Amino acid sequence: MDKILEIKNLTKIYNDAGGEIRVLDDISLDIERGKFIVFIGPSGSGKSTLLNLIGLLDTATGGSIMFEGKDILRLKEEKRAKLRLSKFGFVFQFDSLMPDFTVLENVNLPALIKGKNNFGYARKLLAKFGIVALADKMPPSISGGEKQRVAIARALINGPKILLADEPTGNLDGERKEQIFKDFALAASEGLTVLMVTHDIKAADYADECYKIADGKVNRI
Numbered sequence: 001m002d003k004i005l006e007i008k009n010l011t012k013i014y015n016d017a018g019g020e021i022r023v024l025d026d027i028s029l030d031i032e033r034g035k036f037i038v039f040i041g042p043s044g045s046g047k048s049t050l051l052n053l054i055g056l057l058d059t060a061t062g063g064s065i066m067f068e069g070k071d072i073l074r075l076k077e078e079k080r081a082k083l084r085l086s087k088f089g090f091v092f093q094f095d096s097l098m099p100d101f102t103v104l105e106n107v108n109l110p111a112l113i114k115g116k117n118n119f120g121y122a123r124k125l126l127a128k129f130g131i132v133a134l135a136d137k138m139p140p141s142i143s144g145g146e147k148q149r150v151a152i153a154r155a156l157i158n159g160p161k162i163l164l165a166d167e168p169t170g171n172l173d174g175e176r177k178e179q180i181f182k183d184f185a186l187a188a189s190e191g192l193t194v195l196m197v198t199h200d201i202k203a204a205d206y207a208d209e210c211y212k213i214a215d216g217k218v219n220r221i
């Protein structure tokens with residue numbers, strides 16, 4: 001098995017006024033390259049927390065995450081930022097587009113941050129998701145489902161190794177939703193590793209593996 005991620009004894013504890021919340025409790029999990037993996041679980045079970053830890057947007061309380069042979073939780077911030085930009089693509093749970101930039105500029109943004117505009121590929125990605133006609137619009141004037149597709153295109157602009165998608169189909173209707181699941185399955189068959197959080201059990205029809213997150217544990221279903 002070509003493991004792209006090896007998660008070992010990962011623990012995340014939050015401390016607040018009411019005491020400690022053990023959101024992820026000593027979880028271990030191997031992720032194979034080129035798979036479409038789905039995580040399902042109740043609200044508050046730690047799904048976003050897990051994706052944010054893998055994507056280096058948050059720090060763990062304990063454990064390790066090996067990515068291509070390196071423990072990424074122990075890297076210095078500069079290296080983490082570099083990895084985030086070039087190896088990971090993010091689709092966030094809540095709207096994260098820049099309202100003062102056009103759709104096309106939003107998709108291009110991670111390329112620009114990396115140092116080089118890639119408007120040609122940005123357009124191709126918009127076309128792939130059926131929204132190239134929106135290229136010059138501003139995000140506040142497009143629908144929620146359209147925004148989600150822009151966010152997916154943006155996540156793919158730098159050719160990531162891993163796509164982390166947190167409820168990417170929340171605002172989409174049935175047909176659009178299934179199209180995204182199909183796109184993710186296809187991208188995975190071409191070598192991208194896709195980790196997706198969803199409440200939609202229909203995703204299981206398209207995924208290679210499904211996991212349930214509950215009570216701090218992650219179990220294969």
Ligand SMILES: Nc1ncnc2c1ncn2[C@@H]1O[C@H](COP(=O)(O)OP(=O)(O)OP(=O)(O)O)[C@@H](O)[C@H]1O
Nearest residue numbers: 014015016021023042043044045046047048049050
């Ligand atoms: N910064 C924080 N400080 C304290 N507790 C937090 C913090 N962030 C998240 N939590 C708590 O951790 C738990 C897991 O949150 P998380 O956002 O990972 O859940 P989720 O499974 O993504 O839920 P949803 O389906 O509603 O998006 C929740 O109980 C939440 O209240």
Ligand SMILES: [Mg+2]
Nearest residue numbers: 047048093166
């Ligand atoms: Mg969440």
